[in-house]
Amino acid sequence: MKAVGVRNGKGDADALFIEEGVADPVPTGNRVLIRIKAFGLNRMDIMQREDRYPYPLLPESGNIMGVEFSGIVEEKGPECSDDFQVGDKVFGLAYGGAYAQKITASEKMIMHLPSNLSFEEAAGIPETSFTAIQAIHLVGNLQPGQSVLIHAGASGVGQSAIQIAKVGGASKIFTTAGSDEKCALCRSLGADFAVNYRSGEDFAEVVKRETNGRGVDLIIDLVGRDYFHQNMASAAMDSRMVLVAALSGSKVHDFDLRALLNKRIWLLATTLRTRSADYQGQLRDLFAEKILPHIKTGEVRTTVDKVYPWSQVTDAHKRLESNINAGKIICVVEETWVFRGFVKMNLYDFTVYFLVSMLEIREWKWATQVRESTYNHEYRCVTVNY
Ligand SMILES: NC(=O)c1ccc[n+]([C@@H]2O[C@H](COP(=O)([O-])OP(=O)(O)OC[C@H]3O[C@@H](n4cnc5c(N)ncnc54)[C@H](OP(=O)(O)O)[C@@H]3O)[C@@H](O)[C@H]2O)c1
Structure with a gap:
């Protein structure tokens, strides 16, 4: 088969190329072989491409990038159930290997493609939605009636998080984004307040004003260093802050731990790709129960920013690196x-x-x-x- 490779093992976006003669994956155990129609890009792919992925990759990850995909089941492993049949249209999450014509994935990590979704729309759902549902519910424990602040609201994770919080009954949703257009998009997805951080407006002031000084019950943070002090100022008593990423940097200077003690803030962090297959399977089930029905009715929207043919994967990576995307960048396997x-x-x-x-x-x-x-x-x- 063909797969996206990186010339000399690591490099910038221009090092990406479509490699021929890559060994076909073989479906063993409860794994199914899927012919890939489309795959979603993620920031971790850039780090993997540059050989600076910060966490140890599991053996299942392999060398090929890509953790989410959509496609058609071609073959089933010997221990597969009857949940999926050859010819079924599916989408799902993997530890790696989605930048290719074929992939094998555990049947616990795939889902049937809803009839109202295209392959391109579905390919960008698993990574961001599972991350968001994990942060909002499993780790953040959002309760109906609580308020939430979601940073990088127009990112793939951010857009999912806004909608999942809305479906979960959040009373007020605050978000930040880097342009007025992105803020408008966040509001259209259910955010009550969207702060353009480039306009000079301070999100902590907006939270303080709109919560009568109380602060928010949950913060989903993707930005890290640059927002840490303002996050502490925005947090309510006994609130939670879930760190999902540190886009602006991970070292916080001049941080006084008393900020946590004063408000009894739960400081939590989470990752998805390093989780066990069982844990990821639970997330799939939670997603299928709580969010997929809303996607089928159109109440929860998918977040496709731009679709490229995979022969233009270099351009797709460059767009991701430029930060101009608002939602998922997808490659179609031609x-x-x-x-x-x-x-x-x-x-x-x-x-x-x-x-x-x-x-x-x-x-x-x-x-x-x-x-x-x-x-x-x-x-x-x-x-x-x-
Ligand atoms: N922990 C996990 O399990 C997990 C899972 C998935 C993703 N992630 C991480 O979550 C982050 C978001 O992923 P994604 O796929 O949703 O990203 P994305 O769709 O590519 O969007 C990222 C957005 O973040 C904003 N941003 C970038 N640098 C920023 C900065 N210094 N300050 C403020 N905003 C900044 C930019 O939007 P603006 O124009 O609004 O600034 C950018 O478009 C990535 O770092 C990714 O690696 C973590």
Whole structure:
């Protein structure tokens, strides 16, 4: 198969290339083999690309980047249940290996693709949604009627966290983001107050004013160093702060522990990729119970920022590094289609198929839907390496 590799083992975005002749993964135990349609990009992919991933990678991670994907089940391992069948459309979370044409994943870590979602939309859901549900509920223990402050609200994790907090009954949702457009997006997702930190407005002052000086019950922090003192000022008595990332840096200067003692603040931190398969499976179940039904009704929106063909994975990484994205960046794994056997195709369908496959059409979402419908009409097409 083909997979995205990094020239010389590590480097910048320009070092990414599509490598041929990579060994196909084999589904053992309760793992299923999935032909990947789309994968989501995450910040950890950049660190892995640069060979500076901060945590020890589990053996299951392998060398190929990518922890979330959507695709079609091609084969089942010998210990799989009847939950998934060959041909099912699925999306899921993995420890690595999603920047490829094929992946194996535990059947505990995949879900059926809802009919209202495209492969591109679904591919960007697992990492951010599982992280957000973990931070808000499992670690943050948000209760209905409590208030929450979510930083980097327009990020993938932030957008999920805002919506999960809303569904979870948060009374007031505060958020921060780096532009007025991003703040407007956060409000459209359910935030009551969105502070553009580049405008000079102090989020701690907004929280103080809007909570009558009480502060918020829960802070979901992705920013770290630059916000730490203001976070302490924004926290209510007996509140929790869940550290998910430290985008601005991790060393806080001039920090007095008394700030925690004064308000009995629970300072917590969490990661997802380093968790056991059982723990991640529990998160999948929690997500399927609490959030997926709202995605199916459209109440919770997916957060696709931009879709690239995977041949442009370098551009996709550069966009992620630029911070201009508002939500998930997705790569579609392109396929070259050939016909075999008897093909029944009228001139119109063939013309559509030919245009989609042969011309450089940049509207990939539409292109994928046309390919999907072509496939669904039972034309005998197969994919080949090119
Ligand atoms: N702990 C975990 O298990 C876990 C899981 C998933 C992700 N993460 C981490 O969570 C973070 C967000 O991930 P994501 O995929 O949601 O990211 P994302 O969609 O790429 O968005 C990141 C956003 O953060 C904001 N930002 C960046 N640097 C900032 C700074 N110095 N100060 C304030 N805001 C800053 C930028 O938006 P603005 O324009 O608004 O500044 C940027 O667009 C990453 O660091 C990621 O590694 C952790």
